[in-house]
Amino acid sequence: MFDKLEDLLIRFEELMSELSEPDVANDPVRFRKLMKEQSDLTPIVNAYKEYKQCKQNIEDSLALLEEESDEEMRELAKEELNDSKARVEELEKELKILLLPKDPNDDKNVIVEIRAGAGGDEAALFAAEIYRMYLHYAESRNWKTEIMEADETGIGGMKSVTFMLSGQGAYSVMKYESGVHRVQRVPETESGGRIHTSTITVAVMPEAEEVDVQIDDKDIRIDVCRASGAGGQCVNTTDSAVRLTHIPTGIVIYSQTEKSQIQNKAKAFALLRTKLYDLEQQKAHDAEAELRKSQVGTGDRSEKIRTYNFPQGRVTDHRINLTLYKLDKIMNGDIQEIIDACIAADQAAKLAKMNEN
Template structure:
């Protein structure tokens, strides 16, 4: 534990110094990586400093030769010796619970499910809800791909969200979201139920998973806007198929084919990485599998009941009110409780 704590403290100081370096500060990619790592370890620093202070106090007491100072030093060392196991336990808990992926960017996939046009409208509202939430967090968003429905809703949308802690905040949003309300086209006032699915993927890095070029097929097509209108005359949109798995991704948000290909590869890498994580968790019988499976669209996780102004999270067995506010991106009350419950599960 001592060596690990010392390394963490040294790393933290080194990263802080790098941020003060004018040369490093000009490299935006390097700065972003440093800030990400600092966000991961900074919450641990109060415990790290307490641990180092205690070990220093014990060490110094052993080195004191003056008789008049020995008694005082020994008394301080005894207090430090009593504190040390408590601090060690807290540090172990923090280090074991921290998911290294929590600080990563995230890719959200929203798809209309059962319920026809009403499901497509709800999918569009979910998409907007997550975009509004990201905006409130100060995160950057980019719509990678979107397929519109005739009703003005969304058949499918893929969004990239860039921000420290984005995956950690959103990883429990994956699953089936169900809506209950009276559609505008309903004459008899009957409540209809429809659904949309959400997948949450941590953004994968190149070293996370190997993708062979020969396993890919790339197709290009013209990027289109709402209603299928072509927004450019060149085939800048890109669709990539990973042949072994059958996974298909597409991107048409960028102006150039090269940029769209890069974005599509990011999406593909994240999808394959998520699948790999799920398989590994399954093989381990890992207790964290509930977190790893956060991108699974098969589980019904939440119901949005508009007539009763109520959102029910079925995993928590709890209701949340102010549905209009939630649809405006005020998700923190739900997300906070979800995170607390998951932490309890991991520690039980």
């Protein structure tokens, strides 16, 4: 581990030197690449420098204790020694986590797809509530949100909704939301007061760029048509809606949220690229079944990950056995505690696996 840290320290110094060269600023692509690498290495380098300083402090304190007879100075040296030893232990743990292999998609924006499952209208209402929960959470992170597709019901529910979240490290955080979310409550449509259980599925996909997925024109059928539903003026009077069919996979994308056919086409292609990229990711997950088992629910979409129990005001994440009694806050977007616990559990599982090897 320490050999690797020394290598990273040397690489960081090389980066700083390269970034100070005048010709680098004139090459935006190279400049961005170097800045990204510097940004990734900075937390590791800072932690390692502090670790080395603490190790030096321990040596200095021990030397002082050997030669110092003044009791007051010896007490100060002992205090410094204990503090540095405790900090070294903390930093060793931090460094192990910082050196864990990083998911290459972590820095990407995400496209989130929410679909109503079992439970009819009640599932569609819950899908709309979970969509709003994510919008509130995105707002708290200063992320940009953009709706891509929506199939709404007449009573305020959503059979499905697809939207993009753009922001620093969106995938690294949101990937833990993939899976089946279950709700237990008395539906408004239930006259007998019985508790019903309904489900929705959430798929979180890293946004794919053109370099990630090559789409052959001959594999695509493009149809244009009039948008349906409440779209206001001109949305329903022009052929602005776009339907893409990817012939090899059978994936169909329908986009009608914009007034312009060009904008809808761009959105449809962005969504298709992401779905094709996600398909490749899922295949890779299946091929690495052991890795998938060690992760905290970032692969299997059929896994029941969370239950929202309204009568008891509790939310339970089944992957990490976490139960919180603050349902109202969570439904209002306060999901950071759950996500932090998932990240910690995921890191612990990966560290344990690394120690086995």
